[in-house]
Amino acid sequence: EVQLLESGGGLVQSGGSLRLSCAASGFTFTSFAMSWVRQAPGKGLEWVSIISSTGGITSYADSVKGRFTISRDNSKNTLYLKMNSLRAEDTAVYYCVSEGFHFWGQGTLVTVSS
Amino acid sequence: QSALTQPPSASGSPGQSVTISCTGTSSDVGDYNYVSWYQQHPGKAPKLMIYEVNKRPSGVPDRFSGSKSGNTASLTVSGLQAEDEADYYCSSYAGRNNYVFGTGTMVTV
Numbered sequence: 209e210v211q212l213l214e215s216g217g218g219l220v221q222s223g224g225s226l227r228l229s230c231a232a233s234g235f236t237f238t239s240f241a242m243s244w245v246r247q248a249p250g251k252g253l254e255w256v257s258i259i260s261s262t263g264g265i266t267s268y269a270d271s272v273k274g275r276f277t278i279s280r281d282n283s284k285n286t287l288y289l290k291m292n293s294l295r296a297e298d299t300a301v302y303y304c305v306s307e308g309f310h311f312w313g314q315g316t317l318v319t320v321s322s
Numbered sequence: 323q324s325a326l327t328q329p330p331s332a333s334g335s336p337g338q339s340v341t342i343s344c345t346g347t348s349s350d351v352g353d354y355n356y357v358s359w360y361q362q363h364p365g366k367a368p369k370l371m372i373y374e375v376n377k378r379p380s381g382v383p384d385r386f387s388g389s390k391s392g393n394t395a396s397l398t399v400s401g402l403q404a405e406d407e408a409d410y411y412c413s414s415y416a417g418r419n420n421y422v423f424g425t426g427t428m429v430t431v
Contacts, residue, residue, distance in 0.1 A: 255413070310370050
């Protein structure tokens, strides 16, 4: 059974930093690209970032480019999202998602206070 | 990257069908057959219902079907059931490793 377990969310002040983690199990993590998708309270889904299976290729939404960094540790089956210079509009539930958006974690809430 | 356009709401009676549209551009929906649809119940994570325009993941009922014409993709739910009441989102590959989601549609049964 595929499991994606996010952690690292919480309350942070505007301008602060946070690192999200996503522990993957139940599939061959090293073979698949992974993404982060977020959802602001009461709003729709927004794609944030993607990383290739080896970590060599990354891409970001314009709204987070230059502030967020996606990475992965294939030896630990773990995906990361380092978020810097956080803004109030980054407040959202952040989902860890497998390649093709087939499997989703339950999400972790990030709240940025201004 | 602008969000794909979906109607805010759609509804149907049990047993009826409902179709949701997802309109993009020639740079996303119109250019790639990588359109997906997701179902999201309140407080839950999204669930993939359709991928690559019209393919269903294992376990998704065949009441759910997808199609695409030009820059617009569509999701049809036939034989509506109470448990189909949820928010539905589309997504599309937009080139250069970028993706875009739709604005979301609330389906009421």
